[in-house]
Amino acid sequence: MDIGRAFTFMFDDEKWVEKLAIGGLLVLLSVIPLVNIFTALVIAGYTLRLLKNVAEGNPTPLPAWDDWGGDWTKGLMVVLAGLIYSIPIILITGFTSIVSALSSNGSGDLEGFLGVCVAGLSCLSGLWGLAEGIVLPAAIIKYAEEGEFGSFFKFGEIFRFIGDNLGNYIIALLLIIVARFVATLGVILCVIGVFFTWFWAALVSGHLLGQVKAQAKPSAMAGPAVQPPAEGI
Numbered sequence: 001m002d003i004g005r006a007f008t009f010m011f012d013d014e015k016w017v018e019k020l021a022i023g024g025l026l027v028l029l030s031v032i033p034l035v036n037i038f039t040a041l042v043i044a045g046y047t048l049r050l051l052k053n054v055a056e057g058n059p060t061p062l063p064a065w066d067d068w069g070g071d072w073t074k075g076l077m078v079v080l081a082g083l084i085y086s087i088p089i090i091l092i093t094g095f096t097s098i099v100s101a102l103s104s105n106g107s108g109d110l111e112g113f114l115g116v117c118v119a120g121l122s123c124l125s126g127l128w129g130l131a132e133g134i135v136l137p138a139a140i141i142k143y144a145e146e147g148e149f150g151s152f153f154k155f156g157e158i159f160r161f162i163g164d165n166l167g168n169y170i171i172a173l174l175l176i177i178v179a180r181f182v183a184t185l186g187v188i189l190c191v192i193g194v195f196f197t198w199f200w201a202a203l204v205s206g207h208l209l210g211q212v213k214a215q216a217k218p219s220a221m222a223g224p225a226v227q228p229p230a231e232g233i
Helices: 003-012 016-029 036-055 068-085 087-105 108-146 149-153 155-164 166-188 193-214
Strands: none
Touching (some): 003 016, 003 166, 003 193, 016 193, 036 108, 036 193, 068 087, 068 108, 068 149, 108 166, 155 166
């Protein structure tokens, strides 16, 4: 993987100032309730286009801001998939709240037992969140490739992709965490700068995942081969 390029590729684009300014402004507007229903999803869809460009070997992968509707739709699909992936966490959190309430009203052995249940449920929720954080990026790569909502749930192909490209995939996930941490340093730039560095981090993430796909083994994420019909049939 070309790690350095993932962090700097956007500055090679002739219109990088304009493109990053628009992205940063959209991130800034995303702090406004209701407005973020549009802006945040557009950013997600834009990053998805970047990922696809990198995966296809486009030398200047930073997209133009010319498909707002398409970006919004693709971003919506990513968010919906993320919500579906998070359903177990939502259910566990709700059940944990109920058990916690019962625990506070209990006494003696019952309170102790319910406390253990709360701790166990919290651990289970954390483990599911970790698993989601590992699997969902690969599912996003799959969706960027195929463009169908069902692609998020082709778990056999997704797990095979992760296993076949485990080294690059883990490196990409760790570097995405690094990019997000670095993005918080934008607070130093009079607070406003953080919105532009957050957009930069989103671009880095898209480029890293695109590189994983571009360097993937030919068989990765491919469905079962379709055998041509025998002659005479």
